[in-house]
Amino acid sequence: MIAPRQVVVGTAGHIDHGKTLLVEALTGTNPDRLKEERERGITIDIGFANLVLEDGTRIGFVDVPGQEHARGGGRDRPRPAGHRGR
Ligand SMILES: Nc1nc2c(ncn2[C@@H]2O[C@H](COP(=O)(O)OP(=O)(O)O)[C@@H](O)[C@H]2O)c(=O)[nH]1
Numbered sequence: 001m002i003a004p005r006q007v008v009v010g011t012a013g014h015i016d017h018g019k020t021l022l023v024e025a026l027t028g029t030n031p032d033r034l035k036e037e038r039e040r041g042i043t044i045d046i047g048f049a050n051l052v053l054e055d056g057t058r059i060g061f062v063d064v065p066g067q068e069h070a071r072g073g074g075r076d077r078p079r080p081a082g083h084r085g086r
């Protein structure tokens with residue numbers, strides 16, 4: 001017997017670009033599980049959801065916060081020397 005394939009998919013991208021909603025649309029699971037995430041409508045911590053395809057392939061989704069959170073968040077975060085952008 002051939003073991004089913006196992007795949008891990010991670011999201012990446014700017015906040016509010018639909019990563020979490022896409023994972024929910026594909027899996028039926030909203031990976032924003034924290035009360036504060038639900039209230040604010042943003043991903044604060046990584047979340048997970050699973051999907052099993054008809055051929056047995058198991059896909060694990062890892063949903064991540066938008067880039068500002070992932071980089072330590074906010075305008076006051078440390079920046080490289082000479083950095084002029086946000
Ligand atoms: N109509 C529409 N709204 C979207 C779409 N993508 C994101 N949004 C809006 O953006 C909000 C945040 O989406 P979310 O999946 O949490 O974005 P994330 O920060 O990338 O995870 C949603 O509540 C929607 O209002 C899209 O493709 N179509």
Ligand SMILES: [Mg+2]
Pocket residue numbers: 019020021042043063064065066
């Ligand atoms: Mg999100």
